[in-house]
Amino acid sequence: MLLRSCLALPLVALLSGCADATSPITPENGPPLTVTVLAEGLEHPWALAFLPGGEVLITERGGTLRRFHDGVLVEEPVPGVPAVVARGQGGLFDVLPHPRFEDNRRLYLSYAKACDGGATTAVGHGEYRDGELHRFRDVLVADACSDTGQHFGGRLLFDDDGHLFLTIGDRGQRQRAQDTGDHAGSVLRLDQDGAAASGNPFANGGNGRAEIWSWGHRNPQGLALHPDTRQPWLNEHGPRGGDEINAVKPGVNYGWPEITYGREYYGPAIGETHQEGLAPPLHYWVPSIAPSGFAFVGGDRYPQWRGDALSGALKLTHLNRVRFKGETPKQELRYLRQREQRIRDVRQGPEGYLYLLTDSNDGQLLRVEPD
Numbered sequence: 001m002l003l004r005s006c007l008a009l010p011l012v013a014l015l016s017g018c019a020d021a022t023s024p025i026t027p028e029n030g031p032p033l034t035v036t037v038l039a040e041g042l043e044h045p046w047a048l049a050f051l052p053g054g055e056v057l058i059t060e061r062g063g064t065l066r067r068f069h070d071g072v073l074v075e076e077p078v079p080g081v082p083a084v085v086a087r088g089q090g091g092l093f094d095v096l097p098h099p100r101f102e103d104n105r106r107l108y109l110s111y112a113k114a115c116d117g118g119a120t121t122a123v124g125h126g127e128y129r130d131g132e133l134h135r136f137r138d139v140l141v142a143d144a145c146s147d148t149g150q151h152f153g154g155r156l157l158f159d160d161d162g163h164l165f166l167t168i169g170d171r172g173q174r175q176r177a178q179d180t181g182d183h184a185g186s187v188l189r190l191d192q193d194g195a196a197a198s199g200n201p202f203a204n205g206g207n208g209r210a211e212i213w214s215w216g217h218r219n220p221q222g223l224a225l226h227p228d229t230r231q232p233w234l235n236e237h238g239p240r241g242g243d244e245i246n247a248v249k250p251g252v253n254y255g256w257p258e259i260t261y262g263r264e265y266y267g268p269a270i271g272e273t274h275q276e277g278l279a280p281p282l283h284y285w286v287p288s289i290a291p292s293g294f295a296f297v298g299g300d301r302y303p304q305w306r307g308d309a310l311s312g313a314l315k316l317t318h319l320n321r322v323r324f325k326g327e328t329p330k331q332e333l334r335y336l337r338q339r340e341q342r343i344r345d346v347r348q349g350p351e352g353y354l355y356l357l358t359d360s361n362d363g364q365l366l367r368v369e370p371d
Helices: 002-007 174-178
Strands: 033-042 045-050 056-060 064-069 092-097 106-115 118-129 132-141 156-158 164-168 186-190 212-215 220-225 232-236 243-247 283-285 291-296 309-313 318-325 328-335 343-348 354-358 363-370
Touching (some): 033 056, 033 064, 045 092, 045 343, 045 354, 056 092, 056 363, 092 156, 106 132, 156 220, 291 354, 309 354, 318 343
Parallel strands (some): 220 291, 291 343
Antiparallel strands (some): 056 064, 156 164, 186 212, 243 283, 291 309, 318 328, 343 354
C-alpha cells in the first residue's frame, strides 16, 4: 500500500516525505567521554583482538595484520597471513584467538578469498608465536562466491561451548539470503575445524546447508554473546535505513529482503516490515547508522552501562549504545559525534576498558572512558 501511494508522487516527494520510516526510539546525545589515542596510522583497520600478556592484534582490510605491543604499534606486519581479495568491501576481516589460546596458540582469521568468478568469505587458523603466524590453513570457504565485491559479513565469535560462528552477507544479491542452498545471507555455526556443528537446523538433512544456523541476513557486521542468555546477537546493515540488531536463534529466518525497514536507495519500499514466519528485528535504525562491531558491556569500569549493547557507526560516525530490557530496547544514546570518525570495531578489553577502531587510511586505536 505504501509503495503504491509513493509511486504516484513526483520524484522529489518520493525521495523526501515518503522515503523513510522512523526509528522506534528517539536517540539522545550521550555525555562526553574521555578518549585516549593509543595508535594511529592504521590503514582501514577492521577488527582487533586481545591476547594474553597484553598484546593487541589489529587487522587492516588491505590484508595486513598489525601488532600493538608494549604501548607501541609495531611497524612490520605479522608474516604468514593468507592472500586476500582487497576489492570493494573485501579484504582481511576479523581476528579471533581460540578459547584455549594460551595452550594451543591458535589464531583465526576471516577474509575475502578468490573464487571462480569473484570472491567469497573464508575462515582459517594458524599458530601464532613470537609475532608470526605459522601454518595457516582454511577451515571453511563459504559457498557464497560473487563478483559484486559487496556484503561479505566476516565477523567471528566463539560461544561458551566452543562453537565458531561466522557471518556471511548476501553478497549484494539479495534473494540469496532466502536460499538456504548456499551460505550467502546467513550465520554459520561450525566446530573448531570448520565442519558443521552438531545440532544445526539442517545438520541431519533438510532443505539447507548443514553449516547454517540462521538466514535472511543482509550484511552482519557485528557479533557478540549476550551476557545473560549467552546467545549470539548481531548487528547488520540495511539498505537506505533498516539497520538491525537481532538475537541470533537457530532455524530462524530474519527476513531480508522480504521484510525490512529499509528502502531502495532511489526511494521505493523493499518488501514489508512484518510477515508471518519471519523474525522482525529487536531494534532498527532509520536513517541508517551503518553499524559495525558489537559488544555488550560488562565489569565495573562502566557501571551505568552494564549489559548495554554497543555498536560502532560508520555512516553517522559515533559510538552507539542501546539499553535493552530483555529483548526490548528502552534507550539509545550516541557518543563521540563531534569527532566525525567512522567507528569500525568496538571491544571491551580484559581489564574492562572499551576500545574502538576508526576506519580511514589513517585509522586509530582508541580507548574510551566515561568523563
